[in-house]
Amino acid sequence: xxxxxxxxxxxxxxxxxxxxxxxxxxxxxxxxxxxxxxxxxxxxxxxxxxxxxxxxxxxxxxxxxxxxxxxxxxxxxxxxxxxxxxxxxxxxxxxxxxxxxxxxxxxxxxxxxxxxxxxxxxxxxxxxxxxxxxxxxxxxxxxxxxxxxxxxxxxxxxxxxxxxxxxxxxxxxxxxxxxxxxxxxxxxxxx
Numbered sequence: 001x002x003x004x005x006x007x008x009x010x011x012x013x014x015x016x017x018x019x020x021x022x023x024x025x026x027x028x029x030x031x032x033x034x035x036x037x038x039x040x041x042x043x044x045x046x047x048x049x050x051x052x053x054x055x056x057x058x059x060x061x062x063x064x065x066x067x068x069x070x071x072x073x074x075x076x077x078x079x080x081x082x083x084x085x086x087x088x089x090x091x092x093x094x095x096x097x098x099x100x101x102x103x104x105x106x107x108x109x110x111x112x113x114x115x116x117x118x119x120x121x122x123x124x125x126x127x128x129x130x131x132x133x134x135x136x137x138x139x140x141x142x143x144x145x146x147x148x149x150x151x152x153x154x155x156x157x158x159x160x161x162x163x164x165x166x167x168x169x170x171x172x173x174x175x176x177x178x179x180x181x182x183x184x185x186x187x188x189x190x191x
Contacts, residue, residue, distance in 0.1 A: 006143055006144040006167050006170050007170060010167055010170050010173055010174070011144075011145075011146035011165060011167060012146065013173075013176070013178055014064070014146070014167065014173065014178075015146050015148045015163070015165055016178060017113070017176075017178040018064060018066060018106075018110065018163045018165065019037060019150060020178065020180055021106050021109050021110050021113070021180060022037070022066070022106050022150075022152065022161055023035065023036070023037040023152055025102060025105040025106045025109055026102055026152045026159075028105060029101055029102040029105055030078050030079075030081070030082070030098075030102075030154075031081060031082055032081065034154040034155070035152050035153065035154045035158065036152070036153065036154065037150055037151070037152055038150065038153060039150060039151075040150055040151050040160065046134060046135045047131050047132050047134050048069035048131060048134060048160045048162070049070050049071050049131045050070075050071045050072070050130070050131050051069070051070050051071060051072070051075075051096065051099075051128055051129070051130065051131050052067055052068065052069050052070075052128070052129055052130070052131045052133060052134060053067070053068045053070070053096070053099045053100055053102075053103050053127065053128045053129075054066065054067045054068070054103070054126070054127055054129070055103040055104070055106070055123060055124055055125070055126045055127070056107070056123065056124040057110050057111060057114075057121050057122075057123050058121060058122060058123075058124075059114070059119065059120050059121035059122060060168060060172065061114075061121070061167070061168060061169045061170075061172035061173050062121075062165060062166060062168055062169075062173065063164075063165075063166045063168070064107075064110065064163060064164070064165050064166075065163060065164040066103060066106060066161065066163045067134075067162045067163065068099055068103060068159050068160075068161050069131055069134075069159060069160040069161070070099050070159045070160075072092055072096075073087075074157050074159070075095035075096065075098055075099055075159075076094075076095045078098060078157060078158070078159075079095055079098035082098065096128050099126075099128065099159070100126040100128060101126075102159075103126035104126055107123040107124075107126075108123060109180075110123075111123050113176075113177075113178070113180075114176070117175070117176055117177065119172055119173070119176065140164070140166070142166070144166055144168070145164060145166045145167075147162070147163070148162065148163050148164075148165070149161070149162045
């Protein structure tokens with residue numbers, strides 16, 4: 001299939017996969033079921049927050065770029081229950097590690113979903129960079145790309161997620177089951 005022949009429904013299904021996995025994995029990372037996914041305005045901004053974590057999931061079928069925009073104050077509040085200490089006492093490194101672990105959990109589960117269905121993908125390591133670096137991400141206007149933005153929050157504290165899904169080979173994705181299966185709770189270790 002050529003770029004112009006990518007079905008918009010396929011793109012929407014992959015976008016929904018990222019959203020569903022993101023909220024599920026954020027609840028697990030935060031060990032808090034009260035987080036919800038909220039729609040945000042689709043207006044484009046250059047910078048969404050002070051810091052940005054990003055991770056890639058990529059293979060022959062598609063590439064997903066998940067970016068999580070956050071600030072240290074909010075990240076400390078979200079991570080403090082995991083470390084069992086007051087937010088003010090959390091180190092900046094721990095606040096950033098919490099967001100990076102969320103990225104790892106999300107990308108890892110997306111990879112598992114695809115690999116369970118014989119679609120080979122790889123994931124990058126999560127990277128935290130300045131939120132200002134968002135200005136260097138070129139906006140794409142292709143039929144094979146869908147950009148999305150949503151917020152994950154509880155009690156006014158949360159993160160803004162942006163993701164870009166680019167489909168290279170739709171035929172590999174046509175029968176993908178994007179439903180998230182219930183798993184046994186695993187202990188998440190934050191170092």
